[in-house]
Amino acid sequence: MSALVADDEASRTPSPEPVTPAADPADVARARLLGRPMPTDRLRGWLVTAFIGVLAGIIRFQNLGFPTDKGTPVFDEKHYVPQAWQMLRNGGVEDNPAYELTVHPPLGKTMIAIGEYLFGYNGWGWRFTGALCSVLMVILVVRIARRLTRSTLLGAVGGVLLIADGVSHLQARMGMLDIFQAFFVLVAFACVLLDRDQVRDRLGRALDEGWLHESVYGPRLGVRWWRVAGGVSLGLACGVKWSGLYFMAAYGLLTLAFDLSARRTAGVRKPWVAVLLRDLLPALWSFLVLAVITYLACWWAWFGSETGIDRHLVETMGTDPWSVTKGAIGSLFNYHEHVLNFHETLKTNPEKQHPWESKPWVWPMSLRPMLYYYDGSTLGCGEAKCVSATMLIGTPALWWLSLPMLGWGLWRMVTRFDWRYAAVVTAYLAGYLPWFLNLDRQMYFFYATPMAAFLVLGLTLCAGHLLGKEGDGPERRRTGLLALALYVGLVVANFVWLWPILNGDSITEWRWQAELWLPSWR
Template sequence: MTATLTRPDPDQTASPQPPSDREATLLGKPMPADRLRGWVVTLVLTAIGGVIRLQNLGFPTDKGAPVFDEKHYVPQAWQMLRNGGYEDNYGYELVVHPPLAKQLIAIGEWLFGYNGWGWRFTAALAGTVIILLTIRIARRLTRSTLLGGIAGILVICDGVLHVQSRMGMLDIFIAMFVLAGFACLLVDREQVRARLATVVAEGWIDESPFGPRLGFRWWRFAAGLMIGLAFAVKWSGLYYMAAFGLLCVAFDVAARRAAGVERPWVGTLVRDVAPALWAFVAIAFLTYLGSWWAWFASETGTDRHYVEIKDIAPGIFGWIPPALRSLGDYSMNVLHFHETLLTPKNDPHPWESKPWTWPMGLRPMLYYIETGSSATGCGGSNCVRATMLIGTPAMWWLALPMLGWGIWRWIFRADWRYAAVLVGYLAGLAPWFLNLDRQMYFFYATPLAPFLVLGLTLALGQILGRAKRGFERRGTGLLAVALYTGLVVANFAWLWPILNGDSITNEQWQSELWLPSWR
């Protein structure tokens, strides 16, 4: 018998009953009651972070031109602004990423012109949105407004997110959409459990060995949409599509088991897997295709008529429209570019790094440097202005302990919160080990940063302890957490000059470079 969610007749309900053990397990600890204060903390910290991201946003430039990899994406975004959303510079031959992030960069260029503010404005907005999302996610995971605020301070003070929010590059956008997808997935998890708790309370959870159908899940749909947008920024969004899809299914299995469904695995397979595939594959892929809208509408977009110009026989794909086949061939050419983007054995890029160095940020990246007379302002005769992508060591050097502790909590304490955060973190790290000959750079680790902050926040929550454990225990935990948060802020303040290109003496520049691998 197929059951549908219903509510009991109010006339037959004498009085509210306390939740059963199953209901309590499904619903978990309630959200904090200080909802207004939670939003005040969120918005104040987001505003502070936004000001920090936006200050002196137009610097540095290379005599008015973009710096480092901005040189690829900023001109392409300008082409999009000129053409109505697509690139057409065939001579450039480096259009190797989907269009969405460049379209977003173009919005800033439309607002402020072809200058540092123009090509970095939307990146700064994306970095600011990441602050808001991290605070809300941390508050939801920990059920603590205090810990949500601490997560906000940590994410503001991360050097990687700070610098990438101030560069006209792509990675801050994929970090934002991935984190938004993760947030939607967490809300979907709670919505599913609330619906199952209703079924348990009404007493018909056993009417089917597979459990009930749960209706349309808008938050799961939104998660798939966000992952599709991440995919439309960079193809590495595919890794999150797979990881978050599996995480969603795991959440569903756990929810059905907690509700007392007789066959939770089969029930998830029967009830949930097909809709999950629709959300995380079909919706995501359709979103990705939608990001090419201007390219499809154009006549001169890069490789828009590739199959016609090259006279490629369609073969068994004749039923597919030529525009889609051109996009497919164009994509295969881009895939070939990425596969053959190998590290020259005798001439590696000076700032290349491999993924095993990313968790601790052992090989940062120098985006910009000037010395001598052009770098005046330090108060001495030998000044340096430099912008370097560095993860704040007070956080990034704890990445491996965080991962180890998270795995232990996941496996031996069945703490789903750590499991979810580690899935997000490892989806951004593990796939890069598949082809170690490929050129790789530390800025690929940008999407790791919010999940690092969330993992550290969960650990800080355990150090903080619960109030019911006693004043002394709570006071000691609060002191430890406060000292650590202060250490992160101080570390960020120390790195500030080389995160923002401030003029400093050569001696201070040398003192900022803590490790030989930073030079």
């Protein structure tokens, strides 16, 4: 590509040297559209991804069946694990209407049921698919971080950091729902990024072939399959927990912002109108209509059953006069009303507060973890009294940098218009800010599980600044590499220190107390 025009003063000064010609505007637009190319070390990138994936599998699946409560689930596993087992017995539906505790969509419990089908009703069975999804999340983070930073090294750093995150590790080893939602939300995020790059590549081809400006709105972009896949993934996230709706809204706005930026960069004369006319309805189709269809498909067993909870509610109890929904859809609608009422009335009782309840303002720094399992009568630590416990806690070397990461990310968004931070911060806040809408509700730290991957991605972007640019001198690069290595080593060492209380290993009472760094951790 031709060099850029010299500055104005130099261009007016007579010189015997030839003046550098102006760059072709089309070349400039294409270069800005495509940005930095992906790394050329594709084989090494996949080998690194595979190695880190295998490492994640070893760590996540290690002694997966422990702990249990004398062979039964622990903590909130007691809700979802039996419901998943009921699904195996009843053709995909739960059968506990007397307790009305079926208050989440069926997909997460279906995922747990797959493991129970393969390995039986035991710790391995009800935790297998969660651990598998967690390993896949590590692989996804490696690939996403590599795409964001255009660096295989930083992709590997992102994968290692997620492996060493205590929240991701323990939630992967519990028969609960949150790890599945975190997985599908991360898949959708990857699809949004791939869609962004695909759109820019298509606009670049239109620019090269000379038909980009045939309309003031720019070209039509065709079927965007990655966006379609993202909508399906968001529907599956909602099929685990309804809080996937917030990611649906955030990703929809994010993809429209990417479209606007791409059309403006390409030189489309009316980019705002183009987004409204050519991108808005397809985005609504993918992230709303298709996501809703996918969500309804998660209820396939309920629709086909005769014994599903509230399956024939309309036929047996009638429906509200204002309701226009009838039959199975009407029953499902009314069932959702009951579930929504349950969540709205799940208030904190000041006189009988759950000992491990927490509010969202303490989540970013993991200031109020959760004790999932405790046994103070175990043996094997070399002393008369030993402790075996599992505590949901974010690795401090990661989570204590949440607020600096957010501050830096917002600054990069506002002052540098850095799309990478915009994407990561948007996703992080989609999993965080909505919990402030109803502070009277009972809340727990495990709700922050989907935030962990985006925290890691944000810190990986920050690590890229620490490492330095390719054009920096060798001394700067070596210093940055040393600092990055020291930080990753600190995170891994922190994770190793927390290992006993993330896995229920038998430790001394002294070691147990040493693990509880802050008064709020007790």
